[in-house]
Amino acid sequence: MNQTLTRKQFDILSILAEEKGTLSQRQLGEKSGHSLGTVNRVMQELTELQYVTEGEITGAGISALEPYRAKRAIFIAAGFGSRLVPITFNTPKPLVRVHGQRIIDGLIDACLDAGINEIYIVRGYLAEQFDQLLYKYPMIRFLENPVYNEANNISSAMVARYMLSNAYVFEADLLISNPQIIKKYHYTSDFLAIKKDRTDDWCFTVKDGVIVEEKVGGLDCWQMVGISYWNEEDGHKLSDDIKMTYEQPGGKERYWEQVPLVFCQKHYKVEVRECRENDIIEIDTFRELKAIDKTYDV
Known part of the structure; x- marks a missing residue:
């Protein structure tokens, strides 16, 4: 670009x-x-x-x-959400309601508020249940991931790999409380993260604003939030690099963001974009869900 x-x-x-x-x-x-x-x-x-x-x-x-305008949004929503059992036995995690609203609705609404109207959802587990979103969001287009239960989320990125230019990529199970973190314009590719003294979660080492390492757990690091933006040039590169990584031995076990941040890191210069602890919540377990929404605590 x-x-x-x-x-x-x-x-x-x-x-x-x-x-x-x-x-x-x-x-x-x-x-x-x-x-x-x-x-x-x-x-x-x-x-x-x-x-x-x-x-x-x-x-x-x-x-x-x-x-520099964000033109589309891709939601990775194919997985089972095993840690949210028993709720996810009958409902895909992004469609679980918190205080009466589906988790994914807040993310979609934030995209629409930022003028992003081209929205793709990669679905797999209980795929037909996502059709309910069309009543409220008729612009949504679905991408089917037939191997969601035998591969990691890189299989969803494979399905969406030609849509990644000028695009947000979302983990679809994030509960957003500050829609302003979804920006209309981006100077370059970036990944949302929260500055931490220590974390046991996935995190980044950052140098001069650029992500230089992705790891699990660390001190004085940036805790990863599952929202990233990819500019036109990087989106084109990702379409090739995701396919190459996926087809390598063990490739199906990868997480998709490891492609630009680990395996093909030299092809990219991804900046960190700061958000605050209370801007967004990842509900990982049923216990966390009950703590947030008391209607589940029965």
Whole structure:
């Protein structure tokens, strides 16, 4: 992808596109993390490019952001959800209701709010139950994973591998409480994570904002959240690298994100994108579900 915007130009322009009304330079500084001097200089650059007029983004500015816009979302939703037994005996985990709403609905709603209307769900276990989503979300398209019970989630990525450019990839069983973490624009590929002093969970080692290692458990690391974004260039590379990894000995046992973060890491430069502990919850066990929603505690 030809980067026509510098990182700082992108930061300011995307904030102007997503915020309603005019922001002061001080507000832009607070939201972008850039100094007032930097904001002032970048606003002058954007004004000269005619991307901004009198502090507001122009049509040309919106067009300049188009290559960075999230265009589609892929939901990995084929698995059994064994740790949520007995609920998942009859219901796929993403369709389990928490406080009356299906888990996946919050994620889909956040995508629609961010202007992402091209939505694919990779399904396998109790696949036909996902049809119920069409009443509320008629735009959904389903991708079938026939080998979900004999391979890891890389088999779902295989099914969706041609849709990964300018795309979010979601684990479909995440309970979202802050829809704002789903952004309309991304400068590059990124993975959501939570800064941790220590964790026993899947986590990243990060250097200069870029993920350099994925591992289980660590100190002073970033705990992985199952939401990532892939730009156009990386999406094309993933379509080949996922297939290559899948077809290698033991490939079916892999997790799909190990392709760009471990096995083909040299092909990618994936940034970490920070979210907070309470932005999103992964309900791993029936005990955790009961703790969140007391109606299950019977």
